[in-house]
Amino acid sequence: MKRRNLFTRGLVKENAVLVLMIGLCPALAVSGTVRDAFGMGLAATFVLLFSNVMISIMRKKIPNEVRIPVFILIISTFVTIIDYVMQAFQPDLYRALGIFVPLIVVNCMILGRAEAFAYKNSVIDSILDGLGVGLGFTLALTVMGAIREILGNGTFLGMAILGEGFKESPVIFMILPPGAFLVIGVLKALINKYVKKETQ
Amino acid sequence: MTSTKNMVLTLLIVAIVCSVVLSFVYSYTEPRIAETQAQLTLRGIKQVINAQEFVEIIPDTLWKAVDSSGILTGIVFRVFPQGYGGPIPITVGLDLNGKITGVRIASAAEGLKETPGLGVKITEPEFKDQFIDKCAPEAQLKSDGGEIDAITAATISSRAVCNGIKKGIETYLNYLETPIDKRCVFSDAREFVEIIKDTLWYALKDADTIGIVFVGFTQGYLDCIEFMVGVGTDAKISGVEILYSSETEGIGEAIREKEFLNKFKEGSAEAITGATVSSQALIDAIEEYITRYKEYLK
Known part of the structure; x- marks a missing residue:
């Protein structure tokens, strides 16, 4: 497979959230606003990228029997790092994301890439793969966050863009939990209709 | 035998390296985290009362507000009454007469769990600024005999705020001992x-x-x-x-x-x-x- 494809396939064609349907928990829970969704996406991308790199570097040294505990150790180390850093420099974002930052540890997207890709491929390839999947996750969350924030609160990144009148009485439903399911369903349908046909 | 030893060694080394890295990151971010926390709290209490300095009496709960000569000018306290979706973090400032100088309610990003679009309206000035200059008995909804207008369709959140503030004033009022100015x-x-x-x-x-x-x-x-x-x-x-x-x-x-x-x-x-x-x-x-x-x- 061409190196370029390693990066791009994670963005849309094999998008973790919208195509593979993994990592849904944070995607549904923290996509209420663009800021939260983007922050969550970047945090997960950071962990995914660095755990991919570390695991790829050590892949020949890790005995097969203990590979999962080693993966978890490495992943949780990076999650703890991002947890501390976010707490120190982005306290508002940290409070908004709450429990979903520590929960990146058990995000199956990250463990999945470690097991399915980084453990078997070179460092360069693992970087491309981690970046592609991570940014695909960020993209999916940000799009969901944008749709939900614009319709549900009348704002984008906190700025009123649909006029003050709309901000007074927005579609509150979109910001509530059911809105997340609706948005992810519609996005999934769109992806199925347009992207999958192209690839066939 | 070799493979068992190998497994144990690998796990041990990875675990040690991870803990060393983490302890470095922790020692670097820890003072920053404490500072950010203190700033956030101070930012919150400064919004409800005008004072030079604050003396913490009960950690994260009660502060005395003092002017530059160290004379008591009021108190600030935090309460967490149960709202519709969870506890509502409220910061209240009181002057020496026991009247409210300001009320701050944490935003959704800071942990408010009230319904978006309805309950979260308690954070808006139209609602929370009604409390300014009120004393405990007045800080109740009009339907409960006070002077506060409830938010339409968010009565539970509105009442929770009133009760939290009233209870807080009753609890901490004795810290307002008349100062000898x-x-x-x-x-x-x-x-x-x-x-x-x-x-x-x-x-x-x-x-x-x-x-x-x-x-x-x-x-x-x-x-x-x-x-x-x-x-x-x-x-x-x-x-x-x-x-x-x-x-x-x-x-x-x-x-x-x-x-x-x-x-x-x-x-x-x-x-x-x-x-x-x-x-x-x-x-x-x-x-x-x-x-x-x-x-x-x-």
Whole structure:
């Protein structure tokens, strides 16, 4: 497979959230606003990228029997790092994301890439793969966050863009939990209709 | 055997490296985290009361607000009443009369769990600024006999805020002990330095001692009279305040009147007709105290 494809396939064609349907928990829970969704996406991308790199570097040294505990150790180390850093420099974002930052540890997207890709491929390839999947996750969350924030609160990144009148009485439903399911369903349908046909 | 050893060794090494890395990251971010937390809290309490400094009394819950001379100007407390979706973090400022100076309710990003679009309207000024200048009994919804308008379709959240604030005031009101404001008797002074605990202070202005302030007692007609006096270095009285007295109502209590107390400043204080015992006791006592503290006036 061409190196370029390693990066791009994670963005849309094999998008973790919208195509593979993994990592849904944070995607549904923290996509209420663009800021939260983007922050969550970047945090997960950071962990995914660095755990991919570390695991790829050590892949020949890790005995097969203990590979999962080693993966978890490495992943949780990076999650703890991002947890501390976010707490120190982005306290508002940290409070908004709450429990979903520590929960990146058990995000199956990250463990999945470690097991399915980084453990078997070179460092360069693992970087491309981690970046592609991570940014695909960020993209999916940000799009969901944008749709939900614009319709549900009348704002984008906190700025009123649909006029003050709309901000007074927005579609509150979109910001509530059911809105997340609706948005992810519609996005999934769109992806199925347009992207999958192209690839066939 | 080799493979078992290998497994154990790999896990051990990975675990050790991870913990070392984490301890470095922790030692680097820990002071920053504490600082950010403190700033966030301070930012919150500064929004509800105007004061120079805050003294933490109960960690994360109660602060005393003091001005630059260290005189109490109010308190700030935090309460977390149960709302519709979870606890509502509220910060309230109280002035010395027990009236609310400001209310701050955490936003959704800071952990408010009320319904978006409905319950979260409690954070908007239209609602929370209604509390300003109210005291505890008034800080209730109109339907509960108070003066606060509830938010339409968010009565539970609105009522929770009112009850939380009311309960908080009742709990912490006793921290508003009437302060002995030394500037009442020495308006020129900017700072006071304690010489004898709760009894005698130097009055300072631009680092110069310009006089003393003391608290004294004397036996009145019925009970003890506690008073505070400011005296300049020229031995002139700058002000007298009665801190405590329970003299005969309407007669002996005349010693609290400004007309009488102001005469001390001119050095022409004389006994009040009808309250001779109380007023004479005060005049004599002040004279005696000034003689006693004379050496501090040099």
